[in-house]
Amino acid sequence: MIQTHIFLSDQPNGVGPAAVLEFWVQVLTSQQLWHRDRATLFLLDNLCKAAFQYSQEDCIQKLLYQQHKNALGYHCDKGLLSSLVSWIVAGNVTPSFVEGNANSSQVWFSWMVLNMESIFEEDSQLRRVVEGELVINALTPDQALKKAQTQLKLPIVPSLQRLMIYRWAHQALATPADHPLMPLIWQKFFLLYLHRPGPQYGLPVDGCIGRRFFQSAAHVNLINEMKQRLIEVADFHHAASKALRVESPAEGSDRSPEKASCSADYLTSPELHKELVRLCNVFVLWLEEESFQKGDTYIPSLPKQYDAHRLAKVMQNQQDLWMEYVNVELVHHEFQEALNLWLQVQLESHTTCVSAGQTDFTNPIAAKERIMNNLKKFDIPKPPLPLQTMKAPVPVISSASLVSQKEAIQLMRMDLNILQRHAKTAALWESQHVALNNEILDTIPKLYVNREEQITLHLECRGTSNKGCQGAALLTIQFEGKHKNEAVNQQLHALRKEVRQLQAEATKPPSLGVVEAAVHVENFITALINIYKVQPMPAIKKVGISLFFTLVEYVCDETQRNPPTRQFFTSCIEILGQVFVSGTKSECKRLLQTILHNRRLCTLLSPYFTPVASPSEFVTLYERVVAFLSEDNSDVVFMLLTKQGLHGFFCLISLQR
Structure with a gap:
């Protein structure tokens, strides 16, 4: 069923094999201790085989990688981490989804897990540091592992038998001879065994690292077992190349009936068996050759039996898998058999x-x-539950209001009235605050007064040994003493209380209506400009010009005194003036009249006064500016004259002639 699901996902308009694989892996690994359930492992093994077939191994590896980190306590609480550390220190083997040294039944799953653990070993830099200690300081693997734990300060370091070079070695021993992954598992082992880490640490190219991991008696025995296993696998494939049906050595009895029935009518090509025989013999030579470990071998001079070209790739740590040795046809055949079985x-x-x-x-x-x-x-x-209709916090800008001058101005005046009232209220608060402060300043000098006082002091006389005193001396002292005026003090207390209340009121956030009005005006101007840029219609421009002068009408002393409204009105007038008023011939005269009528707006409006845009009115406008000159408005006239642009006007006249 699962295989059919994966197959259908790869069809046109399917979700793709990666999504299906991730789904099933998450389902199967969501239960507790899933890696100890044989049925779950059987399903995961088939999922891993499908991932290999569809080249989607990464999607499973990333899920297992995260679960592996969780199992090691990288994302657990401190209590669990402490218990894991104590569990490991007690001599137990580091947790792994492939329990024991290897798994001969679920090889596809073991392949996926060991690849994931290899990535973890590289990411944590454990392999690099261990190899460095073996090469530089000539330590034993145990000592190098402890040194790496101290140097990297990892929360959990794998036990010695969990190092990947040993993991691949044991899995290579346990993998059935006829399994498609058999050559790739041996390749993974030799990539670690024949690795030359010298240049990585600034040392000259030296021998391989492998023998340094296999110095103890147990590990030497493991190497011998691997040689014997390679000879057995070579014999198996030699017999298979003769088109004889043979059982895989040591694992034939473990093969499931399902696998036997699925592959009963399939025979691997004799050529592949012969290539695997040759490869196993090459592996035996690589294991036996001591000169590789010493670094005194010239690779190109090796005999043909050593496959020098492939050996050089291994020593250069080239990770490309040797897919030419994988029985891909058998994988496809078994996959198709599973599909046919489900359909049946x-x-x-x-x-x-x-x-x-x-x-x-x-x-x-x-x-x-x-x-x-x-x-x-x-x-x-x-x-x-019944749906509650929500009112939009800010009214939506209708398209009709953007082209209707009357509707737009009426709509904006409602918001501008609110903003102007807010500014006037803020100005009133400011005036009240200033008045209260002035009253406090005027009242403080009256808080204390000097009043004339008189006190009598009794000065005792102790006399001498020969003469006595007639009594205490009475001294009367007159002075002016400081006295607090309680009435004034109460008045100051009341004034300060009013100031605090006024400050609390003034520092409150603006009401929701003020915010809505400001946002509504801003949204309207933004929508107006955006649609004008796309469709520069005269009706829209008229709305923009009318809105510009409407905003100018609402500019008053109060809006200019209040910083928020001053900034808001200035920004709105600026953007409208730049887009709709500046350079518009019909608005030069009107804008000048507005400035001359209200001189305090000159700084705000003069940037958009461009009389050169109206050559026919230029002289008239110039005369009006000059005629307006007086002692108290010279700055306004000067600012307007700078906008006349005489040079541009004369250039324009000459071009017209």
Whole structure:
């Protein structure tokens, strides 16, 4: 079923194999201790085989990588991490999804897990540091691992038998001889065994690192077992190349009946068996050759039996998989057999159910009916809650208002009135605050007064040994003493209380209506300019010009005194003036009249006064500016004259002639 799901996902308009693989892996690994359940491992093994076939191994590896980090305590709480550390220090093997040294039943799953753990070993820099200690300081693997733990300060470091060079070695021993991944697993081992890390640490190219990991008696025995295993695998493929049906050595009895039945009618090509025989013999030579470990071998001079070209790639750490040795046809054949088996089961189930009058659970057409019948056994669900209509916080700008001058001005005046009232309120608060401060300043000098006082002091006389005193001396002192005026003090207290209340009121955020009005005006101007840039229609320009002068009408002393409204009105007038007024012939005279009528707006409006845009009125406008000159408005006249642009006017006149 799962294989069919993956197959269908790769069809046109399918979600793709990666999504299906991730889904099933997440489903299967969501249960507790899933890596100890044989049924789950069987399904995961087939998923990993499908991922290999569709070149989607990364999607499974990233999920297993995260689970591996969680299992090691990288994302757990401190208590769990402490227990894991104590568990490891007690001598237990680091947790892994492939328990024991290897897995001979689920090789595809083991391949995926070991590749994931290799990535983890590289990411944590554990392999680099361990190899460095072995090469530079000539330590034993145990000592190098402890040194790496101290240097990298990793929360958890794998136990020695979990180093990847040993993991690949044990998995190579356990993998059946006829398994498609057998040559790739051996390749992974030799990439680590024949790795030359010298240049990585600034040392000359020296021997391979492998023997440094296999110095103890147990590890030497492991190397011997690997040699013997390679000889057995070579013998197996030699016999298979003669088109003889043979059982895989040591694993033949472990093969499942399903696998035997699926592959019973399939024979691997004799050429592939011969290539695998040659490859196994090459591996034996690589294991036996001591000169590789010493670094005194000239690779190109090796005999043909050593496959010098492939050996050089291994020593250069080239990670490209040797797919030419993988029995891809067998993988495709087994995948197709699984699809055919599922289709056969579906057909037989459907036929049996129809003949017996039973419910056909494999029929997708009847699935809806079964679901509805099951739902009728439960209470009718409650209807959804009534939908509450939400009012938009800011009114939406209608398209009609953008081209209707009357509607636009009427709409904007409502918002501008609110903003102007807010500015006047703020100005009133400011005036009240100034008045209260002035009153406080005027009242403080009256808080204390000097009043004339008189006190009498009694000065005792102690006398001398010969003469006595007639009594204490009475001294009367007159002075002016400081006295607080309680009435004034109460008045100051009341004034300060009013100031605090006024400050609290003034520092409150503006009301929601003020904010809505400001946002509405800004939205209207933005929409107006955006549509004008796309469709520069005269009607839209008239709306923009009218809105510009409407905003100017609302500029007053209060709006200029209040910083927020001053900034808001200035920004709106600036953008409207730049887009709609500046350079518009028909608005030069009107703009000049507005400035001359209200001189305090000169600084705000003069940047958009461009009389050169109206050559026919230029002289008249110039005369009006000059005639307006007086002692108290010379700055205004000067600012307007700078906008006349006489040079541009004369250039324009000469071009027209």
